[in-house]
Amino acid sequence: MPFKRGIPYTTSMRGSDWNTFRRCLAILARLKKGPASPAELISAVLEREGGDAYSSQPTARSKAFKRDREALRDRLGVTFEYDPRAGRYNLLDAGDALSLVLSETSLMAVSLLLDTFGGQMGNHSSVNNLLEEVVASLSPEDRRRLERSESPYELELLQDIDANGIPRRVWDEVQRSVRKHRKLSFQYISPQYEDGKPVTNEVNPTRIVYQWGHWYLLAYRLSRQTADGKIDHSRRHSRYRLNYMLNNEILKVSTVILGEPPAPPMYDVRYRLMPPLSRGIVSQHFAGQTETPLPDGTLEVRGQTDNLFSAAKTFMAYGDSCEVLGGKEMLDMMQDEVRGLARVYQKFLED
Numbered sequence: 001m002p003f004k005r006g007i008p009y010t011t012s013m014r015g016s017d018w019n020t021f022r023r024c025l026a027i028l029a030r031l032k033k034g035p036a037s038p039a040e041l042i043s044a045v046l047e048r049e050g051g052d053a054y055s056s057q058p059t060a061r062s063k064a065f066k067r068d069r070e071a072l073r074d075r076l077g078v079t080f081e082y083d084p085r086a087g088r089y090n091l092l093d094a095g096d097a098l099s100l101v102l103s104e105t106s107l108m109a110v111s112l113l114l115d116t117f118g119g120q121m122g123n124h125s126s127v128n129n130l131l132e133e134v135v136a137s138l139s140p141e142d143r144r145r146l147e148r149s150e151s152p153y154e155l156e157l158l159q160d161i162d163a164n165g166i167p168r169r170v171w172d173e174v175q176r177s178v179r180k181h182r183k184l185s186f187q188y189i190s191p192q193y194e195d196g197k198p199v200t201n202e203v204n205p206t207r208i209v210y211q212w213g214h215w216y217l218l219a220y221r222l223s224r225q226t227a228d229g230k231i232d233h234s235r236r237h238s239r240y241r242l243n244y245m246l247n248n249e250i251l252k253v254s255t256v257i258l259g260e261p262p263a264p265p266m267y268d269v270r271y272r273l274m275p276p277l278s279r280g281i282v283s284q285h286f287a288g289q290t291e292t293p294l295p296d297g298t299l300e301v302r303g304q305t306d307n308l309f310s311a312a313k314t315f316m317a318y319g320d321s322c323e324v325l326g327g328k329e330m331l332d333m334m335q336d337e338v339r340g341l342a343r344v345y346q347k348f349l350e351d
Contacts (some may be wrong), residue, residue, distance in 0.1 A: 022049055028078055028098060031091035032137060038065065041089065041158050091136070100137035107142060110134060166215060169246040172241060174217050176253050178205045183222065183254035187246040197227035198246055203238070204261045211310065214241045219263030237264040237306075264306040268327030275301045277321045285314055302326075307335050 016308050023045050030036050030044035045053050054061045069261065072078040077095030082088070082115050095102075097224040107201055114131055135143060170186075175185035187198035203219035210216075216238045245251065269286050278299035282291050286303025293299055305311045315322050324334040342349065 020068060020071050021051070023053055023064075024072050024078075025098075026053075027068060027072060028076075028091075028094065029313045031080060031089060032133070033200055035083070035086065035090045036087040037088050041065070053300065059185075092145060094137055096139055096140075099139035099142070100134065102138070102142065130252070141247075167241045170242055170245050170247050173251055173253055174205065174208060174245070178207055178217075180253070181205075181258055181260075183258055184217075184252075185220070185252045185254065187248060188240055189243055190241075190244055191247065195227070199227070200225040200250055201240070203240075204258045207301065208242075216240060217242060217245075233251070237261075239309075258349065266306055267305045267311075267329045268302070268329050269305050269311055270300065270302050270324075270326040271315065272323045273301060273323060274321045276324070278319065305330075312337055 014119075019100035026045040026048040027041050029048070030041055036044070042054060042061065045068075053282070054187055070078075072080070076097055077093075078091070078098065080089050080091050083090060101283060110131065113127070116270060154201055173186075174184065176182075183202060183206075185200070185202050188202050189196065189198045193199065201224055202220060202222045203217075205217055205219045209216050209218060219238060219240065221236050221238045222233075226232075266287070272294070273282065275297050278293075278297060280298065282289075282301060284302075285290075287307050288302060290300050290301035291299055308329055316337065324331055340344060
């Protein structure tokens with residue numbers, strides 16, 4: 001059977017065409033794991049197909065490797081490029097025949113996970129890496145569908161896991177603003193507002209995430225106007241719970257396309273874990289995390305976070321097995337948390 005694009009391959013295939021096909025699969029499998037040099041690709045073929053997959057003669061091996069690259073492009077429709085500065089090949093498209101195929105429902109689930117975990121660091125970075133590999137394995141058409149997906153399943157799914165409910169229009173407008181990188185205006189009522197009156201916000205949205213049982217919009221605030229007309233133009237990174245957004249005439253997506261907002265500030269984090277937690281595998285909660293065993297059997301952990309609130313929740317969950325040592329912003333927040341808890345549970349301290 002000739003080795004041509006579009007013709008199925010079976011176990012009855014023999015000879016050089018079959019060997020070429022198997023080597024191409026080995027090269028593609030390695031490229032899916034990340035950029036690779038020619039030597040790394042050849043090594044991957046030899047490891048998967050055996051030492052005789054390529055000739056031991058350098059010239060013959062180089063010619064066979066070149067033919068395999070041509071076969072990947074011309075016969076299997078795989079697109080890749082060579083970066084001369086890095087000396088590595090990068091996979092751009094696995095081709096129609098060898099791309100990952102997902103059902104419509106599964107594609108929407110991937111979209112939902114991307115909204116939740118995309119771009120996250122720390123203990124969620126592994127989920128983000130998995131999603132990036134899944135998306136890279138999709139066909140170009142499915143990737144385009146994923147970018148513009150507006151699934152009827154999304155709202156029902158999020159309502160199941162956020163019992164407070166989010167109006168359809170709020171969800172759709174927030175999603176649209178994120179996907180199109182456009183300014184979003186909305187009124188917001190937080191339980192923290194003592195007057196109970198809505199505040200009007202204009203933001204540059206970044207992404208939607210699911211945390212602590214609720215959906216949030218992460219955004220760069222452009223302006224904030226209180227009910228009495230006071231306008232605050234100071235800019236800052238903020239999070240907004242979707243079910244606190246009002247579904248009224250203020251909620252709208254602007255025609256203005258915004259650039260990427262500045263990266264959120266990073267804060268130093270330093271804490272100490274006590275036994276038995278210090279003897280186990282430490283969860284990767286923070287960027288650039290390092291662990292240093294101390295002589296007293298505790299473990300000092302250092303890292304950085306762009307979300308002090310989330311970090312504080314992590315430390316509170318550790319209870320008395322964790323002591324926050326710094327940095328300044330993190331320590332200030334934890335001291336406020338502890339003082340608040342002391343006020344609530346003072347009666348237990350007096351017993």
